[in-house]
Amino acid sequence: MAPVDDPRPDGTAATIIEVSPDDARRVQTPTEAKGEPARKSDKLLKVRNLSTHFFTPDGVVQAVGDVSFELGYGETLGLVGESGCGKSVTALSIARLVPDPPGRIVSGEIEFDGIDVLKLDADEMRHLRGKEIGFIFQDPLTSLNPTLTIGYQIAESIRQHMGLSRDAARDRVAELLTKVGIPRAKDRLNDYPHQFSGGMRQRVMIAIALSCDPKLILADEPTTALDVTIQAQILELIQRLSDEFHTAVLLITHDLGIAAGMCDRVNVMYAGRIVETGTVDELFENPRMPYSWGLLDSLPRLDDVRGDRLRTIEGLPPLLIHPPDACRFEPRCRFARDVCRQDEPELTQRGDSAHFARCWATQPDGWIP
């Protein structure tokens, strides 16, 4: 199965993988769950010391500062935090979609399936995007091109990366639409985004993300713009499909409940840093960082007394233009002491599992047991 460069009618070159008829059928039918895909490394995604800055007229915004984490094949990792904490920028950095100018990845390493992402040239990166890395964006209304049919928009990446003919691509699109739960898929191929409801549009986005069988899906607040009742359906869909195709998911959300329901592990981000990381159980049962406490505490509970005010974390995150050389959460922290104002804590282990937190107080020698 040698790749062949074949000029397409519009003059662009396509890489067509010559396949036998049996293989062709298999490539075109996503409904069969394939076996585990070939793995080139022990972890799918390794992010090490990633820093992404935005160079604005007002100064350099250090949106993501020295972030490191790993994501295994088929694993679901949550990136949780409030607006502006850098979670979206982290995801965009992985796919090298950060708008440049004004943003730039200034340091760090990103290793995807054994490939050094930051060393790829533009074309190689393009091959990665869409084919190996799928993206689900937050607002499906603005993220879909209003003047192209959804069938076309889904088929675009299929034809680009898999070199299928128009008809073969259409078939695959119809199957994808059915898979994401859009009824009468074949009839809706020629419809435009505005002819769908919000939940349906997000399903279309999911179809686009999954269209080329990626190894990783970056889901940036996939349900924030949707009705609550639809949210559950979409999340369930993402979970089911990622299980079926062994796709890893990096789920970005500000909603702890969603993270709890879908993720294996969770990274809590604050002010551009990861402040706690662990499995869902570890985080929810034994959080070791005051910000995490605040987050969990702020969730309304069924056994709350009616009439009580909702609990919030007072204050606002710091400006990231000149981040302080201290714990970034310190101004809002009830447990802060002098050391928190003087030095920024590192991510250190808690217990003997892969549960880390960035806090002086909860360290083994700290003042909170």
Added chain:
Amino acid sequence: MATQVAVQGRPIEARRGGAGLWSDAWSRLRKNRLALLGLVLVFLLLFAGILGPILAPWPYQVQDLPAVFANGNRPLHPGAPNHLLGTDNLGRDLFSRLLDGARISVSVAFVVQFVILLIGVPIGALAGWFGGRLDNLLMRFTDVIYAFPDLLFIILLSVAFRETVFGQALDGLFLVFVAIGITSWVTVARLVRGQMLSLKETEFVEAARAIGVSDRKIVTKHLLPNGIGPIIVAVTLGIPGAILAEATLAYIGVGVQPPRASWGSLIAEGQKYIRSEPHLVLFPAIFIALALIGFTFLGDGLRDALDPKLKGKQ
């Protein structure tokens, strides 16, 4: 609870200057080089127009015939002893006449826009505020005006009333103001109406109503100040059109009457000498260009500066 000030980083509340709409807009405008250029050009035009009669070395209509005769009966070139930019074939100093033209352009620019606001704002406000049948009626009326090929209507008015008292006023300028103003108010009216319609439904209007603020107060104190941004932009961007219309009218001989020196008439007069004395056409053309560029850049800059969507985004 530690306050923001204790953080070593810059506290969130620190911003450049006030955070009001106008100061934000002004600082954005300042950074826009083209807009600043436009502002400079506009100021120069205003300066020339207002102080023209004082700055001009000659009254614009005086003919220095001896100088022309001495030059072999030809207009003088720039750099001549008493005439900085030369003269026309009747010996009238070009620089002074250009200044008169500036005066005319400035008055066209501002008077016309004033007329436009005078007509357009009330009509648009009424249509938008009351809605319903009044709105419909007014909008149909604006459709008619809009359908009128404006230049042609201006010409029609100008020529038609040329011989009347009203047409003779201000050397024909008055008629030009009216004609251009009557055909151009539609854009502003529609804009104001649109603002009214969208702002009318916003929550702060409901809140004001709930407290019992009178309708008139709501319109004047709340809606107009908020909606005024696009109006300013529309007015500024409408000025080039007015200046161009006046120049065109003067060129075809219909607008301001001689011996007034509208830039358009200067071009018409200078046409025949273009091969030997091109300055007679070039200078007025350059001045027109600078005036048009100035207001266009300024208008663009204002639009970018006042656009709320750009607020905070770099």
Added chain:
Amino acid sequence: MLTYLSRRIFWIIPVLFTVSIITFGLMHAVPGGPWDSEKRLPAAVQARLNAEYGLDKPIHEQYVSWLGGFVQGDLGPSYRFRDRRVNDIVADGLPTTVQLGVMAFILAVLVGIPLGIFAALGHNRWPDYLSTSLSIVGIATPSFVLAILLIVVFSVQFGLFPTGGWKGPQYWVLPTIALAGFPIAVIARYTRASMLEVTRKDYIRTAHSKGLRNQSVVSRHMIRNALIPVVTILGPTLAFLVTGSFIIERIFSIPGVGQFYLNSITTRDYSLLMAMTMLYAFSVAFLNVVVDVLYAYIDPRIRYS
């Protein structure tokens, strides 16, 4: 869609009607008459002419009779060219004027849009500066100034093109450029602004996230969406071409229909003036409708709603 279309077309009628009334009223309210521009005619002759042309009747009767003729396609006799009917005068000149307008429009679109796209794609680099500079020249130069400059440079100085007339293709070049100058600049600026706005849209980010090549993103996603708002200024562009053509016709001595407009006003040639005004008003209104319909058609959000 169809109801929208028919409603828009329907509204042309009352609009034209109002235009005709206003023009007719204005025309007759103004001092002077059609016989003034010639040497003093004896009163008796004037009276006879007035009777012959129905000028002695009350004004509303005159209007009605004009209207009656108009709806039947009869534009009346010319007051100035007394041996000709207005229909013939217009028929002689109209094709030329339409040809000039169409050519200028095509030139404006074919040059303006690519210029704007070029500027946007090379944002803040030399393509942007070049294109923007050209646009600035275009908007700062009135069409009559451009015409004069073109004549002086290309016709008189270099002898490449004739200075006036309409006898063949080489006569078309300079007038078309002169007329199209301003629209090119406006269209280019608008296209550039629209493209830049589209660049910031979320769906462009989605397109990049799919790993599409840059060329595809630009051609399939950006240009298509950016051109939709540009259609909205085609209406005013066409209106400009319609109304601005008469000045170009004058300067280049083109035997179109525009030359009659100005003269008909000064000489009080009532029927010719009415015909010209109605012609222009109808063109502007009709072309605006065409543009609106085109816009509704190419934007799927409107077409399928």
